[in-house]
Amino acid sequence: MATTSLTSVEPVTPANTRLGWIGTGVMGRSMCSHLIKAGYTLTIFTRTQSKAQPLLDVGAHWAPSPLAVASQSDVVFSIVGYPSDVRQVHLDPSSGALAGLRPGGVLVDMTTSDPSLAVELSSAAASKSCSAIDAPVSGGDRGAKNATLSIFAGGDEPTVRRLTPIFTLLGKVNYMGGTGKGQFAKLANQITIASTMLGLVEGLIYAHKAGLDLSLYLDAISTGAAGSKSLDLYGNRILKRDFEAGFFVNHFVKDLGICLRECQNMGLALPGLALAQQLYVSLKAHGEGDLGTQALILVLERLNNISLESASSSME
Ligand SMILES: NC(=O)c1ccc[n+]([C@@H]2O[C@H](COP(=O)([O-])OP(=O)(O)OC[C@H]3O[C@@H](n4cnc5c(N)ncnc54)[C@H](OP(=O)(O)O)[C@@H]3O)[C@@H](O)[C@H]2O)c1
Numbered sequence: 285m286a287t288t289s290l291t292s293v294e295p296v297t298p299a300n301t302r303l304g305w306i307g308t309g310v311m312g313r314s315m316c317s318h319l320i321k322a323g324y325t326l327t328i329f330t331r332t333q334s335k336a337q338p339l340l341d342v343g344a345h346w347a348p349s350p351l352a353v354a355s356q357s358d359v360v361f362s363i364v365g366y367p368s369d370v371r372q373v374h375l376d377p378s379s380g381a382l383a384g385l386r387p388g389g390v391l392v393d394m395t396t397s398d399p400s401l402a403v404e405l406s407s408a409a410a411s412k413s414c415s416a417i418d419a420p421v422s423g424g425d426r427g428a429k430n431a432t433l434s435i436f437a438g439g440d441e442p443t444v445r446r447l448t449p450i451f452t453l454l455g456k457v458n459y460m461g462g463t464g465k466g467q468f469a470k471l472a473n474q475i476t477i478a479s480t481m482l483g484l485v486e487g488l489i490y491a492h493k494a495g496l497d498l499s500l501y502l503d504a505i506s507t508g509a510a511g512s513k514s515l516d517l518y519g520n521r522i523l524k525r526d527f528e529a530g531f532f533v534n535h536f537v538k539d540l541g542i543c544l545r546e547c548q549n550m551g552l553a554l555p556g557l558a559l560a561q562q563l564y565v566s567l568k569a570h571g572e573g574d575l576g577t578q579a580l581i582l583v584l585e586r587l588n589n590i591s592l593e594s595a596s597s598s599m600e
Pocket residue numbers: 306307308309310311312329330331332335363364365366368369370372373394395396397421422423424425530531532535536539
């Protein structure tokens with residue numbers, strides 16, 4: 285396949301750009317499937333190979349390391365777990381993607397991670413005549429499945445523009461500014477979600493105690509001023525006691541921890557963020573870090589010694 289440099293002006297297409305992907309978990313698996321459907325050649329690596337199998341079955345190619353992915357790709361995306369994973373998959377000198385990328389190649393990290401690590405990645409990439417974009421996402425597992433993610437991109441603007449045809453296959457890209465600005469936007473997004481989730485579960489606890497039908501209640505508020513994407517994504521899951529992770533508690537605690545450290549650097553007091561972080565840490569303390577973030581209801585149930593379970597069983 286004839287490939288072009290990402291610094292050229294030719295639009296990115298499946299005919300001229302080979303894609304690599306690291307991390308095929310809840311988000312990555314769905315995102316990759318859109319790229320394959322659009323006709324891109326996709327080489328993938330993820331820690332647990334069995335999680336790549338559904339994508340290998342529909343035409344993705346397996347590579348044994350991030351370095352091997354990069355050596356067969358012009359643009360390498362990652363959506364892994366924690367900043368330490370981002371560092372490992374991109375910067376490890378013997379197995380990381382940057383060690384295998386040819387000059388002109390691009391790394392796109394879509395993990396929710398540290399803004400300072402985005403800066404470090406970008407300068408490491410520049411020293412190899414490559415570039416790096418931070419492009420974390422919001423919209424949950426459903427947004428990944430339906431290709432309706434909000435993508436917050438930071439880094440060189442022309443590179444983001446050139447990659448826009450790919451981002452558009454996953455959702456809507458928003459250019460936020462220079463390197464790290466994508467991560468800062470995502471962190472502000474998480475600060476907003478933290479208090480929104482707390483409001484959602486507190487409203488449910490109150491409505492339950494007041495004897496309301498919770499299904500009717502959620503339906504009624506969803507089109508008013510209390511409506512939210514969090515309610516749309518998680519309201520019914522809470523009522524059905526479906527705590528399977530679309531978005532892991534462990535990852536939210538990671539995000540809120542990064543937010544709090546950034547607040548400390550900035551001299552910011554954000555009490556809603558701090559409170560939500562403490563309540564989510566309490567889920568981890570109960571061994572519930574692998575549940576989804578909607579499990580916050582369990583914390584409020586324990587605080588009040590009540591359970592919505594009776595309300596949800598009467599729905600069935
Ligand atoms: N889920 C959401 O709703 C959502 C929304 C927006 C942003 N995010 C963020 O996106 C990231 C991924 O979330 P997710 O829900 O897709 O998590 P996930 O299901 O755990 O997926 C991450 C995948 O990356 C793999 N991985 C982790 N570290 C790796 C490493 N060092 N080398 C190779 N592969 C590695 C994991 O392998 P294993 O399978 O072996 O663990 C896993 O398959 C997180 O930073 C999260 O905060 C999630």
